[in-house]
Amino acid sequence: MIKVWSISQNKGDRPMTNQLRGLTLTMTGIIGLIGGLAGLTPAQAATTATATSSAVSTSSSSVVSASSSSTASSSSSVASSSSSAVKPKPKTTTRTATQKLTAKAYFSVKAGNTYAFSGDNAHVTMHANHKLSNYTKTTWTATAQTDVTTPKGQTTRYLLVKNAKNGAQGWVVASNLKAGRNYQVSAVKKLKAKNYVYLKAGKVYQKMNGKASAMQWVKGKSLTKTQTYKATKQRTYYRQGKAYIYYYVTSTKGVKGWVWHKQLKAGTYYDVAKRQKAIKSKLQKYLNSVTKDGTAEVAFYNLSPIAGSQAAKAPHASVYQAGKLAVNARGNQVTTSASTYKLYIAAYVLHLKQQHKWSWSKANTKGMHDMIVISDNHYPVSILNKYGRTNINHWLASQGYYGAPFSSTRNSMTTANSLIKVLKDLQNGQKAFSNKSDRAKVLKLMHQQIYRKGIPTGAAAALKGSSVQDKVGFLYDNNGDAGIVTLPNGQRYLLAILTWGHRQSGFSGFPRIAKITKQVQKIVY
Structure with missing residues (x-):
C-alpha cells in the first residue's frame, strides 16, 4: 500500500525544504521496494532511486521557487488592490482664528440661529443655542x-454676538443681521419748554416696558386735535437701525408721556368754537345793554378777512369765518330808516340795470352821487314815484330784505337786520350787486359820503387806519348808520345801528353810534 502526502505551506507548517527532503527519502524507499519486486538488483535499485531523488529534488526546487514567486506576486497584488479600495478620511469643519471687533450694534433680518462652537479651530462642532425669531425686538452687539x-468647502462669516435683552450669546451668520440699534432709547435730555399741537395720528406713550437697552413703548393714548402738548424733555428711540426723536409732553388735559416729534407741530391749540362762543356771548351782552331801554337796535355780521391779508394768515383766522360771530339786539324791530333806506334804492336801480331798464347815464350818475354822498332826497323820491312804492316793496321782499319800507302815508321804515342783508350782498357781489363795476361805483360813493361822525369815527377810535363805506340817516330824533368796516390787518365786518329818543335831533345821536361802534370793534377784534 502506497501512502501519498499532500504538500502544503500553511502558516505554522514546517519549512518546505524539510518537507521535500522527507519526501525524497520516502521516494527512495518506495523505489527500492518497487525494484525488488521488479527483480532489480540492489545496485540497480539504488541507482534508480538516486536518479529519481535528484529529479524530485530538482522539481521540488522549481516548485518552491515558483511557489515563492507566486506567493510574492499574489501578496503584491492584494496589497495594491487593498490600497486603491480604501477611501480617505472625510475633512472636518474648520474656522479661522477669532478676530476681535469694535463693539457694534445689529438686529436680525433673517430667520436662523446662534451657535456655540466646540473643539479646536481644525475640528469645529456647532450647536444651535438661540433662535433669532425669538429676538426680533432686541439688539445684538457683535465683538x-x-x-x-x-x-x-463653503466658507461663511460668523459674528460673535450678545443680546441686550437677556445676555444670550453665540455665533451667528453675519448676513442674518443688519447694522443698527433696535428697540433701544438714549438718555433723556432736557428741552426748553415749547408748545405743540396735533399734526397727524399718533400716541402719547405713558410707560416703557424693559430697560433702555431693550425697550418697548406701552400704554399709549391717542393724540387729539383739541389739546396743547408742552414738550420739556427729549430722547432718541432706535428701531431697526433708524433713530426717532421723542418728546416728553404734558397736555392741557393732564396727559403725560412720550410722543414721536413728527406727529406734532409747533403751536398752541386754540379752541375756535369756544373762542367764537366767548366773543359772541360778550358782544351780545354789550348790545343788550345799549338797547335795553328800547331806543336803539344794533346788528353785527363779521366778514372773512381779506384773502392774503395779515388777518387771513393769522394762527386763529378760522375764528373769524364769515357770519360765525354775527349777533344782534332788537335787530328785527321796525323803526324809522331815515336816509339809510337809500341803500334799498341803490339795490333796486341796479336790478333795473340787469333788466336793461336803467343805465349809468349822466343824470342817473349825478342822482346816485347826490343820494349817497350828500344824502339828497330828490333822486330816490323820483325812483319811488316812477316805479311805484308797492312794486319796489315787493321786489325788496323777494330778495329777503324788509318788505314794507315805503309808504306814501308814513316815513320810510327798516330794520337793522335788513340793512345788514343789503350790505352783505353789496360786499359779496350778489343779487343786484353782481356786476363788478356797478358794485365798485356804489362802494366808492359810500366811502365818499360826508357824514362821518358815526361808524367811521368809532372804528377809527378803536383802531387807527380803519376804513368805512357807509350810508347814514338822520330825521327828527332818528340817527342811523349802516356800513362796511375794514381794519388795517384785513379784518372786515358789517354794522347797522339805528337810534332814537334821548332828545336826539339833527346829528346829536351820532356820538352814541360812534361809541357803540368802538366798543363792538374792541370786543370782536
Whole structure:
C-alpha cells in the first residue's frame, strides 16, 4: 500500500525544504521496494532511486521557487488592490482664528440661529443655542468674527454676538443681521419748554416696558386735535437701525408721556368754537345793554378777512369765518330808516340795470352821487314815484330784505337786520350787486359820503387806519348808520345801528353810534 502526502505551506507548517527532503527519502524507499519486486538488483535499485531523488529534488526546487514567486506576486497584488479600495478620511469643519471687533450694534433680518462652537479651530462642532425669531425686538452687539469652512468647502462669516435683552450669546451668520440699534432709547435730555399741537395720528406713550437697552413703548393714548402738548424733555428711540426723536409732553388735559416729534407741530391749540362762543356771548351782552331801554337796535355780521391779508394768515383766522360771530339786539324791530333806506334804492336801480331798464347815464350818475354822498332826497323820491312804492316793496321782499319800507302815508321804515342783508350782498357781489363795476361805483360813493361822525369815527377810535363805506340817516330824533368796516390787518365786518329818543335831533345821536361802534370793534377784534 502506497501512502501519498499532500504538500502544503500553511502558516505554522514546517519549512518546505524539510518537507521535500522527507519526501525524497520516502521516494527512495518506495523505489527500492518497487525494484525488488521488479527483480532489480540492489545496485540497480539504488541507482534508480538516486536518479529519481535528484529529479524530485530538482522539481521540488522549481516548485518552491515558483511557489515563492507566486506567493510574492499574489501578496503584491492584494496589497495594491487593498490600497486603491480604501477611501480617505472625510475633512472636518474648520474656522479661522477669532478676530476681535469694535463693539457694534445689529438686529436680525433673517430667520436662523446662534451657535456655540466646540473643539479646536481644525475640528469645529456647532450647536444651535438661540433662535433669532425669538429676538426680533432686541439688539445684538457683535465683538468678534471668524470664517467657518464646511467639509464641502463653503466658507461663511460668523459674528460673535450678545443680546441686550437677556445676555444670550453665540455665533451667528453675519448676513442674518443688519447694522443698527433696535428697540433701544438714549438718555433723556432736557428741552426748553415749547408748545405743540396735533399734526397727524399718533400716541402719547405713558410707560416703557424693559430697560433702555431693550425697550418697548406701552400704554399709549391717542393724540387729539383739541389739546396743547408742552414738550420739556427729549430722547432718541432706535428701531431697526433708524433713530426717532421723542418728546416728553404734558397736555392741557393732564396727559403725560412720550410722543414721536413728527406727529406734532409747533403751536398752541386754540379752541375756535369756544373762542367764537366767548366773543359772541360778550358782544351780545354789550348790545343788550345799549338797547335795553328800547331806543336803539344794533346788528353785527363779521366778514372773512381779506384773502392774503395779515388777518387771513393769522394762527386763529378760522375764528373769524364769515357770519360765525354775527349777533344782534332788537335787530328785527321796525323803526324809522331815515336816509339809510337809500341803500334799498341803490339795490333796486341796479336790478333795473340787469333788466336793461336803467343805465349809468349822466343824470342817473349825478342822482346816485347826490343820494349817497350828500344824502339828497330828490333822486330816490323820483325812483319811488316812477316805479311805484308797492312794486319796489315787493321786489325788496323777494330778495329777503324788509318788505314794507315805503309808504306814501308814513316815513320810510327798516330794520337793522335788513340793512345788514343789503350790505352783505353789496360786499359779496350778489343779487343786484353782481356786476363788478356797478358794485365798485356804489362802494366808492359810500366811502365818499360826508357824514362821518358815526361808524367811521368809532372804528377809527378803536383802531387807527380803519376804513368805512357807509350810508347814514338822520330825521327828527332818528340817527342811523349802516356800513362796511375794514381794519388795517384785513379784518372786515358789517354794522347797522339805528337810534332814537334821548332828545336826539339833527346829528346829536351820532356820538352814541360812534361809541357803540368802538366798543363792538374792541370786543370782536
